[in-house]
Amino acid sequence: MNAPRIVATLGVIGIISGGLLAWANGASEPRIIENRRRETKEAVLSVLPKTKTVKRIKIDGLILHQGKDAAGQSTGYAFRAVTTGFQGDIVMMVGIDRDLEKFSGLKILENIETPGLGNRIDEVKFTDQFSGLNGQTQIDLVKNERAQKSKNEVEAISGATISSRSVVAGLNKHAKKIIQALKKR
Amino acid sequence: MELKDDLKRGLWDQNPIFRLLIGLCPTLAVTNSVINGLSMGLATFFVLVSSSTIISIIKKWIPAQVRLASYVVIIATFVTMADMFLAGNFPVISKALGPYVPLIVVNCLVLGRAETFASKNTVPNAVADAVGMGLGFTWALVLLGVIREIMGSGSLFSIQLLGNWFQPWLIMVLPAGAFFTLSIVLGLINHFSGKKGEAKHQH
Incomplete structure (x- = not known):
């Protein structure tokens, strides 16, 4: 046994590794942040038609993006x-x-739903249904029938009712909070 | 010259996927498209070559008791660098590969080559072995990705190859498709190279 040598070896390797990682992190972090910012901006542009610039605002602890033409x-x-x-x-x-x-507008940014079934929630055919729907009242999900815009309905993807329902439920839950916060302003 | 043998070993005779059957988790998980398979292969290639090189250089200074701990730290360093590089430059691929890039740390292939080869051989031999193994791993992942993407999505590198007449076999991009593809390819390789018979004699 040679305890000091063991400790020294691991210590030296750890220090060198730490240094390398600090350097790699410094080199890649600005890009990662930039990527994230660009992704968010692209998403905002796609759900707010005619938007040219995007501003981040904070109301009641909620983060929102305000679009301007x-x-x-x-x-x-x-x-x-x-x-x-x-x-x-x-x-x-x-x-x-x-x-x-x-x-x-609505855009799905991330999902790990079943390929070919649930992950079709990110298809335009599904997400386009939300444009023009009333944000003041509940949105309802309908199955096996045509959704009627006047009734605030969205048609579920066949074979992916749970994923479709999750999107609608999430929207109903969050939109209410956001709209209320914005109205108070 | 042994170098050529070290280089060639991983490509076929001891191909990590089709011969040694190691590192199968990422293999099964990410090969639902060619680009994912290729990226995973190249990331592993980078980690394998870098860590084997370093380990082979410093092998004589590392006490036997802490050799595995040292290897893991060295491997983890390169894995984290590869992960950061992908996230910074190829965010889409980085997202698709998800946790499987950080998990290269525990890929048996990388630690296995460090322990069985790089720590016992000279630097040139270790590099040759790592390059061969890395390329062997990469081509195997690409092959699986090609089969699964064509059958499961009708496309290759996300470019639609097959027309509307083709109904994609969804199961091929799902986890079950990974097992089907790997086992069938493995079966075919064993059948045509006659290795199965040899293996029987050894028992």
Whole structure:
């Protein structure tokens, strides 16, 4: 046994590793943050039509993104919502128009639902249904029938009722809170 | 010259996936598309070559009692660097591979080569062995990815190959498809190379 040598060996390896990692982290962190920021901005742009610039605002501890068009007019608000899906979290970006009445768009950012079934929630055919729906009242999910916009309905993806329901439930839950907070302002 | 043999070993005779059957978790998990398989293969390649090189250089200074601990720290350092690099430069791939990049730390292939080869051989031999094993691992993952992406999505590198007439076999991109593909490819390789018979004699 040679205890000092063992400790010294591990110590030296640890110090060198730590140094290397600090260097690698310094080199990649700005890019990772930049990627995240760009991703968020792209998501906001896709749920708030005509938006040119995006500003981050904070109300009651909620983080929102306010969109403005080329003329500086508000195009509405977007927020990130997390809901529990069939297999894990579903993260989405939701857009509300500037009058806080209707949804202007929805985009699924992350999901680990079943490929080919649940993960079709990120298809435009499903997400487009949310544009123009009333944000003041509940959105209902319908199965095996045509959804009617006037009744605030969304048609579930066949074979993926749970994933579809999760998106609708998450939206109902978060939108209410956000709209209330914005109205108080 | 032994170098050539060390290099060639991992490509076929001792291919980590099809011959040694090690490092199968990431193999099964990420090969639902070619690009994921290729990225995982290259990330592992980088970790394997870097760690084998370093371990082979410093092998004589490492006391036997802490050799595994030392290897793991060295491997983990390179894995974390690869993970940061992917997250910074290829965020989409990084997201698709998820936890499997950090898990390269515990890939038996990497630790296995460090313990059985790099710690006992000269630097050039260790590098040759790691390059061969890394390439062997990569081509195996790419092959599985090609089969699963074509059958499961009708595409290759996300470019649609097969027309609308093709109904994708969803199961091929699901975990079950990974087992089917690996076992069938493995079976075919064993059948045509006659290794199964040899293995029987050894028992």
